[in-house]
Amino acid sequence: MRRTGTILGAAALTMLTIPTHAHAAAIACGGGVSTGRVAVNGCISAQRGSIGKAPTREITAHIKARNTGTKGLNVSYEAFFRVVDGGHWVKVGSGRTYVRPGEAIGPVEVGSTTRVCGPVKVEIRVHARADGAAWSGWSPASTKQCQT
Numbered sequence: 001m002r003r004t005g006t007i008l009g010a011a012a013l014t015m016l017t018i019p020t021h022a023h024a025a026a027i028a029c030g031g032g033v034s035t036g037r038v039a040v041n042g043c044i045s046a047q048r049g050s051i052g053k054a055p056t057r058e059i060t061a062h063i064k065a066r067n068t069g070t071k072g073l074n075v076s077y078e079a080f081f082r083v084v085d086g087g088h089w090v091k092v093g094s095g096r097t098y099v100r101p102g103e104a105i106g107p108v109e110v111g112s113t114t115r116v117c118g119p120v121k122v123e124i125r126v127h128a129r130a131d132g133a134a135w136s137g138w139s140p141a142s143t144k145q146c147q148t
Contacts, residue, residue: 027062027107030141036133037069038099042079042126043107044141055117057146061092061124064106067099075099077128079110084121084142092124117146 029043043062050056061079076096080089093111110126123142129135 028141028143029062029064029107030139033127033137033139035075035128035136036073036130037067037071038073038075038128038130038133038136039066039068040064040077040126040128040136040139041106042124042139042141044122044124044143046122046143046146049114051114051116055146056114057117057122058112058114059122059124059143060112061110061126061141062107063095063110063126063128064104064108065097065099065128066104067101070101072098072100073130075128075130077110077126079124079126081111081113081122081124083115083118084123089125119146120144 027043027045029041032039032041041064043064045060047058049058063077065075067073078094079092081092082089092113095110099105121142121144123140125138125140127136127138
């Protein structure tokens with residue numbers, strides 16, 4: 001009985017890790033920064049698409065956060081996007097979540113933008129603020145916009 005439960009539990013865990021969309025984009029995360037007792041990483045993904053015959057990418061910013069303290073915290077976060085070849089930063093989203101003590105969350109989608117493909121690199125940056133703390137530094141992540 002115990003062995004059957006273990007096998008069924010392992011099978012259920014495996015099913016949770018299989019992507020539900022065959023073309024799901026991979027998520028790449030940048031370096032960590034911190035605010036108070038919360039460690040933060042900015043992450044990026046680029047999903048293929050098209051507008052007519054023009055290939056596009058849905059560029060999505062994500063955040064990972066880990067509470068290293070012994071008290072739960074509310075964490076506010078923002079994400080910005082730009083094309084690296086001189087573009088300016090544009091806010092793509094923000095949010096707020098509660099992170100329990102010792103808990104890690106994410107990647108959580110913060111916002112996205114659709115761009116026609118170009119031979120350029122795109123970059124996101126994310127920062128966060130825990131209750132009572134200052135905004136963290138920026139955690140950047142980037143991808144070649146139309147890489148395969």
